[in-house]
Amino acid sequence: SSELTQDPAVSVALGQTVRITCQGDSLRSYYANWYQQKPGQAPLLVIYGKNTRPSGIPGRFSGSSSGTTASLTITGAQAEDEADYYCHSRDSIVDHRELFGGGTKLTVL
Amino acid sequence: EVQLVQSGAEVKKPGESLKISCQGSGYSFTNYWIAWVRQMPGKGLEWMGTIYPGESDATYSPSFQGQVTISADKSISTAYLQWSSLKASDTAIYYCARRSLRHCTDDLCSSWFAPWGQGTLVTVSS
Numbered sequence: 001s002s003e004l005t006q007d008p009a010v011s012v013a014l015g016q017t018v019r020i021t022c023q024g025d026s027l028r029s030y031y032a033n034w035y036q037q038k039p040g041q042a043p044l045l046v047i048y049g050k051n052t053r054p055s056g057i058p059g060r061f062s063g064s065s066s067g068t069t070a071s072l073t074i075t076g077a078q079a080e081d082e083a084d085y086y087c088h089s090r091d092s093i094v095d096h097r098e099l100f101g102g103g104t105k106l107t108v109l
Numbered sequence: 110e111v112q113l114v115q116s117g118a119e120v121k122k123p124g125e126s127l128k129i130s131c132q133g134s135g136y137s138f139t140n141y142w143i144a145w146v147r148q149m150p151g152k153g154l155e156w157m158g159t160i161y162p163g164e165s166d167a168t169y170s171p172s173f174q175g176q177v178t179i180s181a182d183k184s185i186s187t188a189y190l191q192w193s194s195l196k197a198s199d200t201a202i203y204y205c206a207r208r209s210l211r212h213c214t215d216d217l218c219s220s221w222f223a224p225w226g227q228g229t230l231v232t233v234s235s
Contacts, residue, residue, distance in 0.1 A: 030217060042204055042226065043154065043204070043222075043225055045223040049214060050214045050219075095168075096142075096168040097170065098144060098156040098208075100146075103154070
């Protein structure tokens, strides 16, 4: 099926490492991209492609992919990383169709 | 600087029409697809559709096909999202975003959304 599945909520202790996952059949053909969204703000691209950070995104953010699962890892989570995170990929079945995961609310304790 | 600037917040009544805009700058507007994304209050991101301004070729999510119209005027580097008859359930923030060109590495490909517009809040209430 053409959809991306994320856990609704994840928590991490300050300074620890957290992994946010995204599952979907389209990930066999397309890398997941990851967006961070804080309250009242537009989404912000944090990881794209195989594992590339846009300019200005801290090095503690990284991405990986295996089979139908993609992951966003934050190594040494900071208080400012508390946000909603969305994965996104192209649909591997319908050309030009885009898929978003349902989002994961990250809480930094 | 590549930038997308959206039109301001709107308050409308059910049944009214509306057209919101997204103006691109700092790049060749006709060479990149522009997507529209809905975010209902307290909910996640939903892809609505995408347009290629160079040819005004639009693709819609099945969930939004027939409910909205996506268009573009390349002469002023602006994409539009319009409704002919709004419903209360259209209340949401609407974002536009530029889709990158497709890149492939190690047998997988990717295209991503960046930058995003600041969002347009549409409120539909009687």
